Amino acid sequence: MDTPVIELSGVKKSFGPVDVLKGVDLKAYAGKVTALVGDNGAGKSTLIKGLSGVQPYDEGVVKFNGEVVNIHDPRQAGAIGIEVVYQDLALCENLDIVQNMFLGREEISQLTLNESEMELQATKALQSLSVRTVKSVRQKVSSLSGGQRQTVAIARSVLRNAKLVILDEPTAALGVAQTEQVLNLVRRLADSGVAVIIISHNLVDVFKVCDDIAVLYLGRMVAQIETKNTNQADVVGYITGTKNYDGAN
Amino acid sequence: MSNLTPTAIGSGHEGNLRDQVKAYFSRVKNGEMGALPAIGAMIVLSLLFGSLSPFFFTKLNIANLFVQTAELTTLAVALVFVILLAEIDLSAGVAAGVAMDIFYLCLKAGLPWIAGVFVALIFGALVGLVLGWFVAKIGVPSFVVTLAFFLGFQGVALILLGDGGLFRVEVPEIKAIMNENLPPVVGWGLLVLMLVISLSIGLWDRARRAKLDLAVRPLSILLTRTALLGLLGGFIVFFLNQNRSAAFKPIAGVPIVIPIVVGLIFLGTFVLDRTRFGRHLYAVGGNPEAARRAGIKVGMIRISAFVICSMLAVVSGLFHVSRIGVVEAAAGRSIVLSGVAAAVVGGVSLFGGRGRLVHAAIGAMVISMIDNGLGLLGLSAGISFVVTGSVLALAATIDALSRKRSGGSLTRS
Numbered sequence: 001m002d003t004p005v006i007e008l009s010g011v012k013k014s015f016g017p018v019d020v021l022k023g024v025d026l027k028a029y030a031g032k033v034t035a036l037v038g039d040n041g042a043g044k045s046t047l048i049k050g051l052s053g054v055q056p057y058d059e060g061v062v063k064f065n066g067e068v069v070n071i072h073d074p075r076q077a078g079a080i081g082i083e084v085v086y087q088d089l090a091l092c093e094n095l096d097i098v099q100n101m102f103l104g105r106e107e108i109s110q111l112t113l114n115e116s117e118m119e120l121q122a123t124k125a126l127q128s129l130s131v132r133t134v135k136s137v138r139q140k141v142s143s144l145s146g147g148q149r150q151t152v153a154i155a156r157s158v159l160r161n162a163k164l165v166i167l168d169e170p171t172a173a174l175g176v177a178q179t180e181q182v183l184n185l186v187r188r189l190a191d192s193g194v195a196v197i198i199i200s201h202n203l204v205d206v207f208k209v210c211d212d213i214a215v216l217y218l219g220r221m222v223a224q225i226e227t228k229n230t231n232q233a234d235v236v237g238y239i240t241g242t243k244n245y246d247g248a249n
Numbered sequence: 250m251s252n253l254t255p256t257a258i259g260s261g262h263e264g265n266l267r268d269q270v271k272a273y274f275s276r277v278k279n280g281e282m283g284a285l286p287a288i289g290a291m292i293v294l295s296l297l298f299g300s301l302s303p304f305f306f307t308k309l310n311i312a313n314l315f316v317q318t319a320e321l322t323t324l325a326v327a328l329v330f331v332i333l334l335a336e337i338d339l340s341a342g343v344a345a346g347v348a349m350d351i352f353y354l355c356l357k358a359g360l361p362w363i364a365g366v367f368v369a370l371i372f373g374a375l376v377g378l379v380l381g382w383f384v385a386k387i388g389v390p391s392f393v394v395t396l397a398f399f400l401g402f403q404g405v406a407l408i409l410l411g412d413g414g415l416f417r418v419e420v421p422e423i424k425a426i427m428n429e430n431l432p433p434v435v436g437w438g439l440l441v442l443m444l445v446i447s448l449s450i451g452l453w454d455r456a457r458r459a460k461l462d463l464a465v466r467p468l469s470i471l472l473t474r475t476a477l478l479g480l481l482g483g484f485i486v487f488f489l490n491q492n493r494s495a496a497f498k499p500i501a502g503v504p505i506v507i508p509i510v511v512g513l514i515f516l517g518t519f520v521l522d523r524t525r526f527g528r529h530l531y532a533v534g535g536n537p538e539a540a541r542r543a544g545i546k547v548g549m550i551r552i553s554a555f556v557i558c559s560m561l562a563v564v565s566g567l568f569h570v571s572r573i574g575v576v577e578a579a580a581g582r583s584i585v586l587s588g589v590a591a592a593v594v595g596g597v598s599l600f601g602g603r604g605r606l607v608h609a610a611i612g613a614m615v616i617s618m619i620d621n622g623l624g625l626l627g628l629s630a631g632i633s634f635v636v637t638g639s640v641l642a643l644a645a646t647i648d649a650l651s652r653k654r655s656g657g658s659l660t661r662s
Contacts, residue, residue, distance in 0.1 A: 075544060090542045094535035094602035095528075103532055104543030112523040116457045123258050131258065138261040143279060 003066040004029050005164050005195035006051070006082075011060030013046050020046045021057070022219040028164060028195040028212075033186060035206040035227075036199045038216030039239055044199050047216065048166055052084040053077035065163070081163035085153045087172060093142035097134065098122040100141055101156045125159040126151075129188050133181060147178030154185055158192075165189060166197045171205055183209045203232050217241050262464040269470055284596045284608045286647055290615050290640070298622030305625055308493035312504065315489070316427055318617040319506040320568045324584060325591035325609035326514060327561030330554045332592055333521075333534040335601025336384060336391035338558050340398035341588065342581030344376045345566025347402045350409040352567075353416055353576040362420040369563050377559030381552030399585075406578040415575045426509065427572040430502030433490040439508050440482045443515075448475045506568060510610075513561070517606045530554060535602035590637060591616045594644040600652055615640070 004027040013021040020043045028034045038044050049055040051062075053071045062069055064080055071077050077084075091100050098115070101122045107114040122137050131151055134144075141149060150170055157165045167186065171179040186209055190196045200206050206213060207227060214224040215238040223238045223245035237243025261272060277285065298305040324341060331338045348369040355365035376398070383394040410416065418424075431439070451471045458465050486503055494500040521527035532540040533550045541547050569584075570576055595612025597604025616637060623633045 074542070078544075086542075088538075090536070090539035092532045092535035092539050092602070094531060099528065099532075100539075103528075103540070104545050106525050106528060108525065113525065113528060114457075115454075116461050116463055119260055119458075119463060120461045123260070126258055134258055136259040136261045138259075140281075 002029070004063075005065060006197075007061075007063040007066075008047075008051075009061045009063075011047070011050065011057045011062070013043075013050060013055070013058050020219055021050075023060070024216070024219070024221045026214055026221060026224065028197050030163070030193050030195050031190055032211040033190045033196045033198060033209055034212040034214060035210040036197055036214050036216065037201070037203070037206060037235065037239055041218075042216040042239075043219045044216055045168075048084065048168065048197075048199065051077065051082060051164075051166060053082075078160065081161065082166070083157035083160055083162035083164070084166045085150075085157060085168065085170065087168045089149055089153045091141045091149055091152060094140065096140050097126075097137045097144075097152050100152060101125065101159050105160075121159060122155070125155045128158060128192065129155055129185055131155065131185070145178065146174050147181050150174070150178075150182050151185055154182075154189060158189065158194075162194060164195045164197070166199070168199050169201070170198060171200070171202060179205065203235060206235075207232060215239055215245070260464055262458070262466045266467050266469055269466060282596065282647070282651055283605070284611045286644070287595045287608070287611045287615050290594070291611065291618065294615065294618045294622060298618065298625065302622065302625040305622060308488065308491055309495065309500075310621070310625070312489055312493050312500075314614075314617060314621050315485075315507060316504050316572070317621070318613050319427070319504075319510050320565050320572065321584065321587055321591055321617055322510055322610045322613040323513065323565035323568060324562055324588035325595070325613045326517060326606050327558045327565065328585075328588050328592050329597050329604060329606055329609045330517075330530070330557045330561075331391065332589070332597050332599060333530055333601060333604060334551060334554050335534055335599070336551070336554070337395060337589065338380065338391065338555065338562075339395040339585055340376070340380065340402060341395075341558060341562035342566075342583070342585030343399055343402035343406065344373065344559055344581070345562040345569070346576075346578075346581035347405050347409070348372045348376075348563040349566045349570050349576045349580060350406055350578070352570070353418060354409065356418065356420065362422060366567065369567070370560055373559040373563035374556050377556030378552060380559065381555035384555065385548040385551035403578075403582065406580070410576065410578045413578070415577050417575050418570050423567065423571045424574060425571075426506050427504065427568055430489075430500065430504050431508070433502055436486045436490055436503035439503075440479070440486050443482065443511065444475060444479050446515075447478060451475070506571075513564070514606045514610055517561075521606065526550070526553070531602055587616055587637070588613075590641040590644075593648060594640055596644075596648075598648050598652060599645065600648070603652075612644075 006026070006028045008024060008026040011021055011024045012019070024043070024047060026047070036044055036047070046055065050057040051071065053074045053076055056072045062071060069080060071082070092103065095103070098119050102118045107117045109117070119137060126134060126137065129151070133148055133151065141152065144152065154165070154167070170182055170186065174182060183205060186196060186198065198206070198210060210227050212224060213227055213230065213235060215222050215235060217238065218241070225245070234243060238245055264272070295305070304310055327341055328338060351372050352365045352369040355368050356362060360368070380391070380394060380398065383389045384391045448471070455465050455468070455471070489503045490501055492499040492501045521530065529540065529545045529550050532543070532545060533547050537547050566581060569580065591613035592604070592609040593599055593612065594615050595608035595610070597608050597612070619636050619640065620633055623636060
């Protein structure tokens with residue numbers, strides 16, 4: 001198999017006496033959706049915060065496209081091509097879609113905002129994900145539904161040429177139809193050559209869209225399996241610790 | 250908005266005049282009312298006062314109304330910068346008062362008036378810097394820190410000027426701002442200049458969009474808007490160019506302060522709408538956490554907003570001194586609340602992130618009209634306060650309700 005976009009080996013993190021990550025390995029490949037599942041307190045958030053540079057790991061090797069990198073702050077994570085879409089999305093409701101997608105990295109010409117260029121690029125990014133649910137890129141985010149907001153947040157990572165997009169519970173607050181839309185969007189995002197990691201509690205969604213499933217249990221990666229080689233009952237077993245993964249089964 | 254091609258993502262610029270008008274009304278319906286309630290109030294108030302008092306629509310009164318509003322408008326515009334961040338600056342009025350005391354002391358020390366203005370503006374910038382630092386870096390709520398400054402500066406003014414002092418400021422250039430008028434032809438010239446600038450910016454934006462093959466709004470919208478602006482401006486200039494004096498010596502022309510205030514609003518709006526700083530200011534006002542994650546230096550934006558607010562407040566203080574011709578220790582104590590009221594009445598949201606400078610100007614006009622009209626009717630100052638307070642409460646209610654309607658939460662973030 002080709003080089004993973006991101007490869008973690010032996011990653012450790014502790015907060016005082018509490019070891020949250022006890023030597024975790026994880027691989028995510030371009031064009032694939034990898035699910036990161038595990039019960040509350042398994043260490044999912046800590047693992048992601050290390051990748052996004054919010055809370056760097058204590059120990060372990062992080063390879064990005066085969067090269068060892070040391071991610072120590074969010075700006076740098078963004079610069080090498082890692083984008084995280086948090087559950088609360090971090091959008092400004094009083095701004096429109098274009099303004100949100102370019103927030104913090106506005107295009108400037110003649111000392112003023114180059115609105116037309118930004119609008120063009122934002123529209124292209126949405127089109128590249130075949131987004132059909134958004135009527136106008138100049139709509140205020142306050143007028144968008146939960147699914148549309150998720151779409152904007154994901155499209156923003158496309159605009160930033162992300163190589164790895166991490167989605168934190170992207171469907172947690174959505175209804176059935178919108179969940180479907182967002183999952184399709186995630187699929188298209190991966191198909192465009194991006195490595196996607198999804199944190200999710202919803203195994204139905206995970207089995208619908210993910211290529212690989214990585215299971216964290218109490219700070220250890222107890223399984224990383226291809227979705228087609230497993231089933232929901234087994235994964236629930238790994239998550240709750242009632243079943244041990246014994247290689248290919 | 251046209252829905253003929255449902256798969257394409259629009260930009261709101263598509264469709265003919267009718268679609269655009271329809272889209273505008275649907276935005277209004279969704280709670281983006283902007284200054285519409287204030288404009289409505291302005292019309293109702295002028296009809297009311299006009300029918301009750303024969304003096305309301307006299308040329309002299311209308312001209313006075315414009316001049317008196319200049320101070321309040323400038324202060325309200327200043328406050329918009331901090332209100333957009335869901336902050337408040339209660340000290341703006343007295344800070345301007347102290348700045349004017351310093352201005353007076355500079356004149357007394359023999360400095361030229363222009364140096365005195367410069368020193369006063371620097372003082373304003375420093376006040377803003379300190380306020381912003383307390384809010385952004387220490388995390389003191391702006392309500393508390395500016396209240397502390399509001400009290401403290403009243404003391405400073407008393408210390409600087411001594412008890413009960415009223416001191417004349419004899420600078421013809423300063424006095425001219427509020428008391429002299431432009432020659433009629435200059436008034437027309439400035440109006441034409443304003444229309445040309447406004448139209449060229451509109452055409453320039455269209456050209457930029459067209460170059461990238463983006464949809465553009467029908468030209469008729471831009472032309473109609475410019476024509477309306479020209480009509481309104483033309484009416485005001487024509488009106489002010491008439492002789493409004495009841496005495497022998499004629500008074501005619503646009504008061505000098507009006508183009509200054511219009512220029513300030515234009516410049517401020519340009520900064521807010523078309524620069525990175527302005528965009529970031531709105532972003533911090535809308536969702537500080539999102540702004541921070543987007544790499545915006547939230548603290549710097551907050552401090553800058555307070556600096557701009559305090560400096561513009563000093564300009565408003567200068568207008569005040571120009572009008573009454575004296576500095577006094579009690580200056581600026583009550584006007585700041587009218588300034589906040591003006592901004593909110595005009596449609597600037599106290600929840601942050603929504604509102605424009607021109608809204609504050611319209612709100613200031615409403616507040617001044619109430620003051621002026623009730624005064625003409627011979628009603629007491631007490632009634633004026635009660636009415637202004639009620640209007641503010643009404644405006645804040647509209648703000649909260651429209652925010653609810655447009656899907657935002659009612660809590661400050």
